Amino acid sequence: MRNDNYNYHGQPFGKGTIIVEQRGQILLIALNRPEAGNAFSDDMYRDLTAILKKSKDSEDISAVVITGSGSFFSSGADIKQVVKNFKGDRVTLQLPVGQFMMAVIDFPKILAAAVNGPCIGIATTLLFHCDLCFCSKNATFWAPFTRLALVPEFCSSITFQSTMGLAKANELLLLGRKIDAQTAVEWNICSRILPYESTNAFEQHSLGSQVCEIIQNELLSLPLGSVTAETFVKLVRRPKRVLLRDACYKELERLDQRFNRGDVMDALNNLSIGSKNKQISNL
Secondary structure, X not given: OOOOOOOOEEEEEOOOOEEEEEEOOXXXXXXXXXXXXXXXXXXXXXXXXXXXXXXXXXXXXOEEEEEEOOOOOEOOEEHHHHHHHOOOOOOHHHOHHHHHHHHHHHOOOEEEEEEOOOEEOHHHHHHOOOOEEEEOOOOEEEOOHHHHOOOOOOOHHHHHHHHHOHHHHHHHHOOOOOEEHHHHHHOOOOOEEOOOOEOOOOOOOEHHHHHHXXXXXXXXXXXXXXXXXXXXXXXXXXHHHHHHHHHHHHHHHHHHHHHHHOXXXXXXXXXXXXXXXXXXXXX
């Protein structure tokens, strides 16, 4: 199932929550929990963290592209997992989600997203750490943190505002507005909408495959393209890394306070999250 020589061919990685395929110097990753809308579980965080660390140290990988299996990009954090992890003196930075966030912030190579469908919660905040982000016409974007008495997470307290401006950022963060693909392009979350013909992430005309082709044809195929790519990414991201780490630490500290005080569980109980309201069963 797993090939440690980095010659992946659409195979499950680790616990199987992601599927990976190496295409030249590009690693295409598909979030692989379609029965749960590709919700982020602890195993998925661990698998993603492991593959990012391997890619970071591999001379054979210059770019990582993340997409979703099936019709969803990701429905966000698995609420069942969140409830399971709830306990006093919670320290989110030490949980798999915290380790994943830091791995993304520190990733030194091209990180791209191919948002093939609905994108909720941490899946949306992840996009602001990507060097390139494309979406399908079916993509929607939603960060309903206020509904759950959470906090801005994954540095969204600064990335949303720096990307969209304060007013639009607060429509997403404070008001929990859900936006469509065209609005996401207009608000600078994604650069453009791409047509696609397949929901199989590894077929030729899938969104993920198209993003791989764009990176390969327009950058990595250039003379010394992989060296150039890493140089540009380091220079563009370098001034922000310390700021992002600090923002993430502070957000997670405040999140732990709200968990430990019982705010999040109260909000979950009041929303009756579960089978009666599947739309927000994962955030």
